[in-house]
Structure formats: C-alpha cells, structure tokens
Amino acid sequence: xxxxxxxxxxxxxxxxxxxxxxxxxxxxxxxxxxxxxxxxxxxxxxxxxxxxxxxxxxxxxxxxxxxxxxxxxxxxxxxxxxxxxxxxxxxxxxxxxxxxxxxxxxxxxxxxxxxxxxxxxxxxxxxxxxxxxxxxxxxxxxxxxxxxxxxxxxxxxxxxxxxxxxxxxxxxxxxxxxxxxxxxxxxxxxxx
Amino acid sequence: xxxxxxxxxxxxxxxxxxxxxxxxxxxxxxxxxxxxxxxxxxxxxxxxxxxxxxxxxxxxxxxxxxxxxxxxxxxxxxxxxxxxxxxxxxxxxxxxxxxxxxxxxxxxxxxxxxxxxxxxxxxxxxxxxxxxxxxxxxxxxxxxxxxxxxxxxxxxxxxxxxxxxxxxxxxxxxxxxxxxxxxxxxxxxxxx
Amino acid sequence: xxxxxxxxxxxxxxxxxxxxxxxxxxxxxxxxxxxxxxxxxxxxxxxxxxxxxxxxxxxxxxxxxxxxxxxxxxxxxxxxxxxxxxxxxxxxxxxxxxxxxxxxxxxxxxxxxxxxxxxxxxxxxxxxxxxxxxxxxxxxxxxxxxxxxxxxxxxxxxxxxxxxxxxxxxxxxxxxxxxxxxxxxxxxxxxx
Amino acid sequence: xxxxxxxxxxxxxxxxxxxxxxxxxxxxxxxxxxxxxxxxxxxxxxxxxxxxxxxxxxxxxxxxxxxxxxxxxxxxxxxxxxxxxxxxxxxxxxxxxxxxxxxxxxxxxxxxxxxxxxxxxxxxxxxxxxxxxxxxxxxxxxxxxxxxxxxxxxxxxxxxxxxxxxxxxxxxxxxxxxxxxxxxxxxxxxxx
DNA sequence: AATGAATGAGGTTTCATTCAT
DNA sequence: GATGAATGAAACCTCATTCAT
Numbered sequence: 114x115x116x117x118x119x120x121x122x123x124x125x126x127x128x129x130x131x132x133x134x135x136x137x138x139x140x141x142x143x144x145x146x147x148x149x150x151x152x153x154x155x156x157x158x159x160x161x162x163x164x165x166x167x168x169x170x171x172x173x174x175x176x177x178x179x180x181x182x183x184x185x186x187x188x189x190x191x192x193x194x195x196x197x198x199x200x201x202x203x204x205x206x207x208x209x210x211x212x213x214x215x216x217x218x219x220x221x222x223x224x225x226x227x228x229x230x231x232x233x234x235x236x237x238x239x240x241x242x243x244x245x246x247x248x249x250x251x252x253x254x255x256x257x258x259x260x261x262x263x264x265x266x267x268x269x270x271x272x273x274x275x276x277x278x279x280x281x282x283x284x285x286x287x288x289x290x291x292x293x294x295x296x297x298x299x300x301x302x303x304x305x
Numbered sequence: 306x307x308x309x310x311x312x313x314x315x316x317x318x319x320x321x322x323x324x325x326x327x328x329x330x331x332x333x334x335x336x337x338x339x340x341x342x343x344x345x346x347x348x349x350x351x352x353x354x355x356x357x358x359x360x361x362x363x364x365x366x367x368x369x370x371x372x373x374x375x376x377x378x379x380x381x382x383x384x385x386x387x388x389x390x391x392x393x394x395x396x397x398x399x400x401x402x403x404x405x406x407x408x409x410x411x412x413x414x415x416x417x418x419x420x421x422x423x424x425x426x427x428x429x430x431x432x433x434x435x436x437x438x439x440x441x442x443x444x445x446x447x448x449x450x451x452x453x454x455x456x457x458x459x460x461x462x463x464x465x466x467x468x469x470x471x472x473x474x475x476x477x478x479x480x481x482x483x484x485x486x487x488x489x490x491x492x493x494x495x496x497x
Numbered sequence: 498x499x500x501x502x503x504x505x506x507x508x509x510x511x512x513x514x515x516x517x518x519x520x521x522x523x524x525x526x527x528x529x530x531x532x533x534x535x536x537x538x539x540x541x542x543x544x545x546x547x548x549x550x551x552x553x554x555x556x557x558x559x560x561x562x563x564x565x566x567x568x569x570x571x572x573x574x575x576x577x578x579x580x581x582x583x584x585x586x587x588x589x590x591x592x593x594x595x596x597x598x599x600x601x602x603x604x605x606x607x608x609x610x611x612x613x614x615x616x617x618x619x620x621x622x623x624x625x626x627x628x629x630x631x632x633x634x635x636x637x638x639x640x641x642x643x644x645x646x647x648x649x650x651x652x653x654x655x656x657x658x659x660x661x662x663x664x665x666x667x668x669x670x671x672x673x674x675x676x677x678x679x680x681x682x683x684x685x686x687x688x689x
Numbered sequence: 690x691x692x693x694x695x696x697x698x699x700x701x702x703x704x705x706x707x708x709x710x711x712x713x714x715x716x717x718x719x720x721x722x723x724x725x726x727x728x729x730x731x732x733x734x735x736x737x738x739x740x741x742x743x744x745x746x747x748x749x750x751x752x753x754x755x756x757x758x759x760x761x762x763x764x765x766x767x768x769x770x771x772x773x774x775x776x777x778x779x780x781x782x783x784x785x786x787x788x789x790x791x792x793x794x795x796x797x798x799x800x801x802x803x804x805x806x807x808x809x810x811x812x813x814x815x816x817x818x819x820x821x822x823x824x825x826x827x828x829x830x831x832x833x834x835x836x837x838x839x840x841x842x843x844x845x846x847x848x849x850x851x852x853x854x855x856x857x858x859x860x861x862x863x864x865x866x867x868x869x870x871x872x873x874x875x876x877x878x879x880x881x
Numbered sequence: 882a883a884t885g886a887a888t889g890a891g892g893t894t895t896c897a898t899t900c901a902t
Numbered sequence: 903g904a905t906g907a908a909t910g911a912a913a914c915c916t917c918a919t920t921c922a923t
Contacts, residue, residue: 146896156904223471268467268481270466270467275464292452293488296486296487313922338914342889347887348888351887353914509882531918540885541886648864654850655848658847658850659850676833680873697900733894735907735908
C-alpha cells in the first residue's frame, strides 16, 4: 500500500506483483516468497520486505478487484431500479472473484484477518456503497430482509466456490447467479 | 473400506479414524500422518499402511456421511411430495457437510479424485437415488430444469462454503438453505 | 541349507528362492524380504524364517554357482595341460559370476562374512580343487608365482566388475579374460 | 563446482566436503545428508542446497582426483617411451582410486550418470589426454589394439575392485597392476 | 510353521523465515 | 535497501525387523 520512496524499490515491488499475478493466473495461489523471488529475478529478502507474509501480498493483488468493485457499486447505486442495482452489484462481485482468485480469497474473509489497514478501509468503503444499494432494494421490497449485507457477500462467495468445483465454468456462472438472485427475492418460503 | 483381518489391525485403524475425527472436530483438517500417529499412540508406518495418503483417510472419514446421506436420499425418494423430497435431500446434504468437514471436502470434489473405488461407488449410489428425487421434482415442475444433478451438488457445497465464512453458524444455515431452495424453483428469471 | 521337515516349509523356501532368482535376473539385487514375500505370495515372517538376512538368501542363491564351479574345477584338474586347467577354471569363475550376480557377490567376499557354514564349506572344497589346479600350473611354470590363490580369485572378481561397468557386455568378457590370462603368465615385468 | 559468493556459503560448502571426506576416509561411502549436516554442525537444508543429491557430492569430492589424474596424464604424454606413458597413466588411475573411493566411484561410471556438467567436462579432458597416450602406445606396438580407451579404464577399475576385496592392501596393488600391464601388451593369446 | 500388521528409527525433502553480506 | 545463503523444524515416506495372531 505505502509507496516505496526509492525508484528501484518501487520497481521491485511491481515485479513481485506482476510475477504473483502471473502465478495466480496460472492457477497457483500458493504465493511462496522464495518462488516469486526466483521468478521475479530478485532476492527473497526483498519480497519479504515488501510483503511480510502471504496475506499482505494477497491483499495487494486484491486491490484492483476492490477498485473495480467500487466502480460497480457506484454504478449500482446510481441506478433507478433497486433490483437492477442489486443484480449489478452481485454480478460484479461474482465476476471479479472469478477473474481474480486473489481477490476472491480476500473478500471471502472477515476484516479481522486483514494484514493491511488499507484493505480494511477499502472493505469499509465498499461496504457503505453496498449498504446503500441493498438498503434501497430492501425498502423497495425486492430483496429479502432476513439477510444482512454480509450474508449476501457470503452467499456470493459460496456461489464462486460452487463454480470452482468441477470442470471449467461454461455458462454455469450465469445460471448459478440466477439461482441466487431468484432466491434473494422476498416471497419465498420461511427460513428455518 | 476393507476391514483388516487381524484384531489389532482393526483396532489401530479405528484409533487412527477416531483420532482423525477428533482432529477434524477440533478444526484441523490437515490430517498429517505423523501427527495422527503420535496422538493415536501408534507408529507412523501403521497409519501409512491403513491410509496411504490424506485423501484415503479423508474418504474413510467421509464414509459415515455417505451412509447418512444415502438414508436421507432414500427417505426423500419415498416422499409423495417431490418438492419435499428435494428439500429433504438438499437439507441433508447441507447438514451432513456442516457436521463433518471431511465429508464436505470429499463431496465437493469430483469422482476422478477418489483414492478409493469404494468412495466412487458410494458416490454413484447416492447419485442414482438423488437423480430419482430430482428427476421427479423436475417432472413435477417444482425444480428448475436448467440445472444438472451436479449443479445442485455444487450449489449446496457453495452454500456450505458461504456458511463457513465469518462467525460460527447460528441460524444462518436455515436462511441460506431457504435462499437456495427458493432460487431452485422454476419461474424465476432467465439464466445468463 | 538345512532342508525343512514339513513339505509346505520346503515349498515356501523354494518359492522365495525362485522369486529371488527372478528378481536378480531382472537386475534387482536388493533382495528385500518384504518385497520377495509379496511377490512370492507368502508372509514376510516366512521369508525371515528361512533366510534371517539378505546374506543368507544370497548364499542360498549362490549354491548353484558353487556346484557349477566345483564341476569346472574338477574338469580342470583332470586336464593334462596345466595352462588349460587354469584357463578352464578362471573362465568358469568369470562366466558363473556374469550369469549369476548373487554368486558373484558371495564369491567376492571372504569366508568370514559367510552367514551359513555350508557356504564356507563349499568355499573350502572349491579352494582345495583350485589349489591343485593352480599349484600344478605354478610348478609347470605357466602361472606367475607371486600371486596366491586368493589373488587370482580377486583378479577374476575384478574382471567381472570391469565387465559390469558400461554397456551390456558384447565380446568384452572374452577380451578381458584374455588380458587377465596373458597377465598371469610368468615372464612379465617385476611387480612393484 | 561453482564457488559460492558469500563467505559463509563457501565455508559451509567446505565444511560439508571436509566432513564427507572424513567419512569416506573412515570407510563410509553412504554420504547421507542428515548425517553430514549433523557432523558438520550445519543445517540439513544447507547440505542439500550445496549438493542436491549424493552423486553431486560425490563428484565434488572426486574433483581432486580428476585434477591429479590430469597431471599424471600430462606427464605421461610428455614421456618419450610410450610404454612408460601407459604405465604412468594407469598407475595413477589405480593409485588415485585407492586413495579416494569417491573418485573411484565416479570414474567407474559412465558420463551419462554425471550430475554436474563440470564432471563430464573433466572426464572429456582426461579422455583426450589419455587417448593421446594410449594411441601412441598402440602405434608403437606396446599396447594391445583390441581394447578401447574405455576398456582400459574399466580394467583398471576392475583392478581397484580386486584390491578392495579381502584384507587391507599390502603390496597387492603393485602386483595386480603388474598383471594388468603384462596382460595389456600385444603378443598374448587371441581374445575370445 | 506361517502370516502380515505393526513398529519407529531414520532417510529425504520442503518451506517459511532469518540474517550475513 | 537488496541479496540469497543458511537455518532447522517438520512433513513425508521407506524399510528392516519384530511380534501378535
């Protein structure tokens, strides 16, 4: 989060992130410092300096995801139709996770586990925007009221998990999201 | 799966399983052979003999879960109301996973990853019963037809994942299941 | 060596030997009890009963080799030409080792390492015959006199070792033996 | 082969080699990483870092032997008398192996088994020098022509093996070498 | 006498982290 | 700040041998 002062430090940090992104894109979420250092062509110590542990690195990687989601949340909140707002928000939350497993891992955890305060701040910012969107949907009667904002986050993360099981996702994402959105509408059965 | 002939072999196998169950119950799913051996008070080699790898052990632990689920699936298939059958089945699938993380891990994977053919057989048996239940529900028009049996399994596993995020589950299981069941009813939006 | 009394015991002993011979023929000289037991379809304990350790098994396997060599030694001693006798003896010693790595391993060690007294006896018997052959050759002036009987055994074992290095032996055995036999004739340079 | 940059790295590498040399000198060729680490007073990981496997370590140990032999080969090639050249070369090859079992093990294998390309290079360098020495001996008619360079290497290795059998070598080395050198002179019997 | 499960020391290897340079 | 070697705990696994049945 904090930008290094020296130019080479910044460059090294970028290298680690680029390498890590490539690894994640290649399906490797282990993010081992030694491994990244070797691939990035820098020393392990340097990687540790920039990212004291795996979680810190993960959060740095998740940053783009947060940004994208904040955009989506703002777009959702501008929408007139509250139901559409919810759909935009949740779809973005789903899509972003599918696109970025690092973001998926971070968003599936609670703020207590954040290594970087900046992540917690992002999270809070996103939470507020989401709360607005979801709140108006609840008030408009298009969203169940027995689910908290966090419940919705959990359910989307669960949907992501569902999509990760089995073969490569084809059109499953759309279908699973539909199921979730349908299930979120009020008027269904009683919970219990 | 195969019961050892010797009495002490059976006893040791049980000890490993008991120890492993205790570990899992305590939230430790790592199931390391050395660790289990030490805790069970038997040699590492013995643990390796009975369970050549973590997966094999996991599947042995999951056995009870499969049995319970088979019961539930039979009960579900005997029900007159197809919708009730689906609910019984999926609720059991959810409950069993919450009660047994080892079973949850096994059921969330595909048969190709089975270490023990017996697991695959269990899986197939369960799959047939489930197919009957789900098929009649589809024919009765109480279940979306754009989801395969596996999709439903995935979605329940996703719900389990959602429940594992955050604090200890209170009444969340019931609420999340409600959302899922509601979402599974036909007549919702088009997928996509 | 000692013949088991019970018929099944004898059968098991044979099974182990047959299996071991197959393993050795397949290039595996490790002769691990567990492995042999599994392959022979009998219990490990049984293998241990018959052959308390690898060496004992090895010596049992080497038995045929000793018998064959004793025959060759007798043939050699009957020969009129002492030089021919030496050649027959050493060639047999070489050939037998190439044909049977187990015999090669036993014959390359000293009697102190014998696990079975019978092996030492065989060895002694062979030694006497060889001594006769070699003695007359020395007296006839066709064999260097600065080499003991054991030296000759060592040199042949060395030749076997030389043949084992590198690729499969083609005509190397004959050529290497020729070198040895030529070197053994008196009249060469002084040792030192 | 590659000298480490850090001082402690070089020191640790040396410690491992020294410890290994002591072990080999003590008759233990097993060269187990754990054991060496403990004896050298350094971490196991360090030993593995420097020498990924037994063979790599062995080759590092053999390095001195190669150097010594290269010297001998150069001396041999400078000699006027081709027969003397052969004797110098083969005697050195024998002596070095007796002095250094690690070198003996490496030189008794084929280049395909080299873990370190440097070893193969050493081997090639030695091979060229040896080829010159042996070639002129063959042309001068003082060395059999039905033996390749490799055959000669094998035969010397075989002689080393012969010397290792039985009790500690007294004057046997000289006598065995004499036998070999005599056998290598042309004019003996036909091979086969 | 036969069986084969149990044993557990010890080998090999990986890895997260520290620290000398 | 950067480097990457060193560390050593711990995971993983094999194997020779013993011993309960």
